[in-house]
Amino acid sequence: MASVVERPKKQGPPTYQVKWRESGEWQTENFGGDEGKDQAAQFRKLVEAHGNQWPHGWVRGEGFVETPAVPGDVVLTEYAYRYVDRLNNIDERTKDDYRRDIRIHLSLIQHTDVRGQTVPATICNLVQEDVDIWVGVEKTGLQDADDPEKWLRRPADPKSVRNRHGLLYCIVQAAVDATPQLRTKNCCTKTRLPRVDDDTDEEMTFLEHAEYGRIAQEIKDPDARDLADWLVGTGMRWGEATALMVKDLALDSATPTANVQRAWKRSTKGSAEAFYMGPPKTKKARRMVALTADQVVMLRRQTAGCRPEDFVFRTATGKHWRHANFYNRKWKPAVEEAIKKGLPKRARIHDLRHSHVAWLIGAKIPLPAIQIRLGHESIQTTVDRYGHLVRGLDDEITSAIQAAMGAPAPVARLTVV
Structure with a gap:
């Protein structure tokens, strides 16, 4: 393994020396100046990537010369x-x-x-x-x-x-x-x-209805439980659901809907992490999600007395949910408790979206309709990710094959005159 050694100077910035053994002998390369530390760290990675040898094409003291x-x-x-x-x-x-x-x-x-x-x-x-x-x-x-x-x-x-x-x-x-x-x-x-x-x-975990219920009953915070129910009941991404505002809901229309038109984004600046509101993941992620009667009842309860710009799902302090907060304080403890009581799966928050799809496929909802509901940019994404779950027509398929192969096709006979 190569290492970086800082060598201070009496005047000016220090020199950073990269050291490693090649064929039993010590090799070194020095980097100075204001960017010397970063250059030394990058060169160390190059040395290690080349099996603790001088990178090909590198001239000592000059770098890559070409x-x-x-x-x-x-x-x-x-x-x-x-x-x-x-x-x-x-x-x-x-x-x-x-x-x-x-x-x-x-x-x-x-x-x-x-x-x-x-x-x-x-x-x-x-x-x-x-x-x-x-x-x-x-x-x-x-x-x-x-x-x-x-x-x-x-x-x-x-x-x-x-x-x-x-x-x-x-x-x-x-x-x-x-x-x-x-x-x-x-x-x-x-x-x-x-x-x-x-x-x-297995990258995805699919929860059966009863399995999700075992987790949900361990979520004691009613606001957190409503959010979990919403995620598994709509298939929305976390960033979409937690960015939903009261003005996005159409609860009094003939077909109640939630309008997905924004999502939380994460931006890293140096060591700090910040969140901001931006557009959904893709163009087709802007969509209208149809709601059930039970979801409408829950939304009326959540939004009673709220302003149009208020978030639908809020913490006890009235702020929008942060993923780390919800996962560490609500979701993870509930999953761990359910596992202690016999739950055979360890599900992530995003697995609620996968489980939503599995339930729709189990009800024989066509994949193109699922694509629209999830906001996938391409039907190929839906097929590649969930196509293996489409087993609802197995009986119809095998019956059709049996009918076609069960009896020999009639052979036309020619009459010779």
């Missing part, structure tokens, strides 16, 4: 940061997530040239083989050669690999679409990615 072969060519991460900075259709929190993936994951992509030498990846020299190698490392991880029980990079789950590859795809495509054009094709197009269902762990 003359761009194509006018306008730059290091891949530099182009990636520029790409994210100019995106105008996403919020700042999403941009921060993209920048983190670039810094931690895309920065480790290297290019192997025709001589077999590894050099820094640029937006122009990146090829399919480089992407395949990077995806492989993301999937399997990288173990410490000196200690097989330690990881230099832990394996990522298939969904995370796909998300990071998707970001890389968009970055490379931007170079294809650029004027002047930096690339003629996207080298990420034919990447073979791990299947999302390769994991043996």
Whole structure:
């Protein structure tokens, strides 16, 4: 493992030295200046990602030295940061997530040239083989050669690999679409990615009606119980339900509805975490959710005497619910208590949304209708996530096959004249 050692100076900022053993001998590289600490930390990650060896293409004391072969060519991460900075259709929190993936994951992509030498990846020299190698490392991880029980990079789950590859795809495509054009094709197009269902762990937990009831009866706070009932009864996302305002409800119409048009977003600035109100997750997440008679009764009770801008679901102090507050003080204790009494599942808050879908599918509600209710942007998302639950027509399907295969088809006979 590489380490960073701070070496103070009598004058000026300290020097940060990266130290590691390579073939039994100590190797060092120094970084100074105002950004020396951050540069040393990044270089340490590069050394560890290369198996505690000098990163290929790195010249001691100078860094990566390479003359761009194509006018306008730059290091891949530099182009990636520029790409994210100019995106105008996403919020700042999403941009921060993209920048983190670039810094931690895309920065480790290297290019192997025709001589077999590894050099820094640029937006122009990146090829399919480089992407395949990077995806492989993301999937399997990288173990410490000196200690097989330690990881230099832990394996990522298939969904995370796909998300990071998707970001890389968009970055490379931007170079294809650029004027002047930096690339003629996207080298990420034919990447073979791990299947999302390769994991043996079940990502979603589906609660039966009775199983949810066992959790609900352990939620002693009536306001928290109303919110849990709402989540499992509407399938709304947490950020949508807790952002719902009185003015979004149409309780006196022939078909009572709740209008989803905003959601809570999370923004991280340094070490501080802040929340703000923004649009729902996708365009189709703006939707009208039909309500049951029992839900209308509950909403009338919750909103009695409230102003149009008041939140529908509120804590005892009148504020909107925070996820951490609700989870730690209401949901988690209720689940743990239900498990002590025999509940066989450990459900998350988001599993209430999954359970809502399972109940609809069990009632033979078509997937396109479920897509609209959940606010999925594409029917493919609904099919991929919940299609395996569609078993309600098994009897009809097997009966149809039996009828078709049960008797041989008649054979036409030709009469010879």
